[in-house]
Amino acid sequence: MKKVAIxxxxxxxxxxxxxxxxxxxxxxxxxxxxxxxxxINLYIDDLAAEIERIIASTDVELDIQGIGLGAPNGNYYNxxxxxxxxxxxxxxxxxxxLLSERFNxxxxxxxxxxxxxxxxxxxxxxxxxxxxxxxxxxxxGLGSGVVINGDLVYGHDGFAGELGxxxxxxxxxxxxxxxxxxxxxxxxxxxxxxTAYELLxxxxxxxxxxxxxxxxxxxxxxxxxxxxxxxxxxxxxxxFTAEKLGKALADFTTFSSPEAFILFGGxxxxxxxxxxxxxxxxxxxxxxxxxxxxxxxPSELPGADAAVLGASSLVxxxxxx
Amino acid sequence: MKKVAIxxxxxxxxxxxxxxxxxxxxxxxxxxxxxxxxxINLYIDDLAAEIERIIASTDVELDIQGIGLGAPNGNYYNxxxxxxxxxxxxxxxxxxxLLSERFNxxxxxxxxxxxxxxxxxxxxxxxxxxxxxxxxxxxxGLGSGVVINGDLVYGHDGFAGELGxxxxxxxxxxxxxxxxxxxxxxxxxxxxxxTAYELLxxxxxxxxxxxxxxxxxxxxxxxxxxxxxxxxxxxxxxxFTAEKLGKALADFTTFSSPEAFILFGGxxxxxxxxxxxxxxxxxxxxxxxxxxxxxxxPSELPGADAAVLGASSLVxxxxxx
Numbered sequence: 093m094k095k096v097a098i099x100x101x102x103x104x105x106x107x108x109x110x111x112x113x114x115x116x117x118x119x120x121x122x123x124x125x126x127x128x129x130x131x132i133n134l135y136i137d138d139l140a141a142e143i144e145r146i147i148a149s150t151d152v153e154l155d156i157q158g159i160g161l162g163a164p165n166g167n168y169y170n171x172x173x174x175x176x177x178x179x180x181x182x183x184x185x186x187x188x189x190l191l192s193e194r195f196n197x198x199x200x201x202x203x204x205x206x207x208x209x210x211x212x213x214x215x216x217x218x219x220x221x222x223x224x225x226x227x228x229x230x231x232x233g234l235g236s237g238v239v240i241n242g243d244l245v246y247g248h249d250g251f252a253g254e255l256g257x258x259x260x261x262x263x264x265x266x267x268x269x270x271x272x273x274x275x276x277x278x279x280x281x282x283x284x285x286x287t288a289y290e291l292l293x294x295x296x297x298x299x300x301x302x303x304x305x306x307x308x309x310x311x312x313x314x315x316x317x318x319x320x321x322x323x324x325x326x327x328x329x330x331x332f333t334a335e336k337l338g339k340a341l342a343d344f345t346t347f348s349s350p351e352a353f354i355l356f357g358g359x360x361x362x363x364x365x366x367x368x369x370x371x372x373x374x375x376x377x378x379x380x381x382x383x384x385x386x387x388x389x390p391s392e393l394p395g396a397d398a399a400v401l402g403a404s405s406l407v408x409x410x411x412x413x
Numbered sequence: 414m415k416k417v418a419i420x421x422x423x424x425x426x427x428x429x430x431x432x433x434x435x436x437x438x439x440x441x442x443x444x445x446x447x448x449x450x451x452x453i454n455l456y457i458d459d460l461a462a463e464i465e466r467i468i469a470s471t472d473v474e475l476d477i478q479g480i481g482l483g484a485p486n487g488n489y490y491n492x493x494x495x496x497x498x499x500x501x502x503x504x505x506x507x508x509x510x511l512l513s514e515r516f517n518x519x520x521x522x523x524x525x526x527x528x529x530x531x532x533x534x535x536x537x538x539x540x541x542x543x544x545x546x547x548x549x550x551x552x553x554g555l556g557s558g559v560v561i562n563g564d565l566v567y568g569h570d571g572f573a574g575e576l577g578x579x580x581x582x583x584x585x586x587x588x589x590x591x592x593x594x595x596x597x598x599x600x601x602x603x604x605x606x607x608t609a610y611e612l613l614x615x616x617x618x619x620x621x622x623x624x625x626x627x628x629x630x631x632x633x634x635x636x637x638x639x640x641x642x643x644x645x646x647x648x649x650x651x652x653f654t655a656e657k658l659g660k661a662l663a664d665f666t667t668f669s670s671p672e673a674f675i676l677f678g679g680x681x682x683x684x685x686x687x688x689x690x691x692x693x694x695x696x697x698x699x700x701x702x703x704x705x706x707x708x709x710x711p712s713e714l715p716g717a718d719a720a721v722l723g724a725s726s727l728v729x730x731x732x733x734x
Contacts, residue, residue: 174702347574348566
């Protein structure tokens with residue numbers, strides 16, 4: 093019998109499922125569309141069937157400890173998804189309650205995806221042994237999970253850790269949340285593209301991006317490609333992003349004085365193009381008492397399985413309490 | 414025998430001492446200058462003598478549980494004051510160690526003054542029963558103490574909770590810390606005076622402040638007095654301060670999702686002139702998911718004894734662990 097946890101990452105279009113052992117090996121994987129049904133019960137039917145299918149598909153005898161779920165606006169305390177703008181189910185969805193009616197595991201727990209990733213890092217990744225750190229996920233938006241004294245900060249209502257929506261520029265860029273100047277409008281894959289547009293408008297520097305933008309969709313990946321190839325304007329996009337992010341990380345440090353920030357997601361993979369200058373800007377803007385104390389590390393969760401690993405780690409965390 | 418804690422608040426010029434019972438009654442008080450000796454041992458001599466004196470001065474039989482100390486740059490983990498810019502002792506001062514050599518109490522603990530105030534509020538004040546709140550002290554500067562799940566956040570190094578030094582205006586006002594745009598350059602007694610100077614320069618509005626500034630030192634108290642009397646420019650000083658503070662509190666909410674902010678200090682006593690508009694600006698800038706969930710309350714610690722009460726509460730907190 094192998095002790096395992098089921099990790100489920102619920103995204104806007106797709107739900108990924110993995111059966112994960114205690115050291116982070118994904119034994120088997122599954123997948124269903126998230127957006128097929130507007131009725132949550134039909135989605136749960138699909139999800140339960142897929143879980144049963146992948147359990148049956150393995151040769152290993154499984155000792156299933158529970159299910160951990162990561163979902164947008166996932167509330168840890170209530171086990172609910174609440175008013176998630178990018179999901180079809182409106183209002184409050186009692187996700188863990190519905191799953192508990194299908195599965196009789198000791199643990200069925202939910203949180204948001206960035207919180208799940210933060211936990212995953214402490215169990216399988218580069219935050220092993222760290223008690224105070226902040227996970228920053230740089231995807232389409234910017235997500236975060238704050239860990240203090242070894243525990244995730246959920247706040248009084250279960251929704252703490254929305255650092256993508258800290259204002260970093262008064263009257264700055266319009267954010268999807270309806271406010272202006274949120275960190276994620278600058279520091280995210282879409283933020284990087286917006287920076288490129290701004291610089292194309294503002295500067296007269298020659299840049300391959302000027303041609304690219306006329307023939308194909310400008311993406312963070314393309315900006316990365318041309319930055320690596322030496323395009324000055326593409327490089328300036330990363331420098332600007334690093335400046336905004338580094339300054340924000342210096343500000344976040346005043347709150348909980350973490351020993352490390354862990355960066356995850358597409359942009360974090362840009363490595364020295366982003367992490368090195370971010371560290372420099374963070375130190376340059378750091379309050380004296382915190383200087384040279386805080387590391388910035390890239391995530392060590394394997395990209396393709398990261399979300400499922402993060403979700404599964406909720407189970408191990410719960411059992412260790 | 415009455416169970417009591419000794420609270421000591423070490424300020425730049427003065428150290429206040431109080432013997433406090435479990436419900437926050439200060440049985441007796443003492444006082445010594447902080448800045449008489451550059452040798453910390455001589456200061457400890459004075460402090461120990463004053464403690465002995467006030468113990469001897471009460472008729473009540475005391476069961477002393479310990480000493481709690483609040484001091485600038487006080488480090489909870491190490492019991493040290495580290496590099497405090499406004500104290501004569503340079504470098505790292507091993508305060509609790511030195512006191513432990515003089516007094517044989519079960520608890521001798523130190524933190525910074527804003528953290529002590531936050532704890533005091535939970536034991537004697539308006540945070541009783543609150544598990545997640547943030548204390549904001551509005552004095553010469555802006556101090557803060559962050560409480561999550563009932564515990565103060567000290568961070569990995571013992572210095573967490575320096576929210577006065579979050580940047581709220583890129584390239585903004587010069588701060589004593591050497592950086593630009595820190596929250597405390599706007600939201601503090603000195604910040605209010607700076608706002609008045611800026612408005613006197615910027616606006617042509619008639620204001621009694623224009624005459625006052627030529628004949629006496631402009632203080633936050635004077636600005637408050639004239640605001641209450643209806644002076645438009647003095648009122649605008651408070652509105653501007655509330656805007657900066659309210660926006661910052663909305664940002665802080667994204668971090669730990671507290672159920673309340675507690676405001677303490679001279680400016681907080683301005684009451685509706687500050688707290689009401691701060692609440693309005695906070696809500697106007699709040700991320701949707703946190704709207705109408707977070708209270709702003711004035712401190713309920715009695716002003717004159719607040720610092721000593723805060724310091725003493727460290728002892729009760731430690732004993733309750």
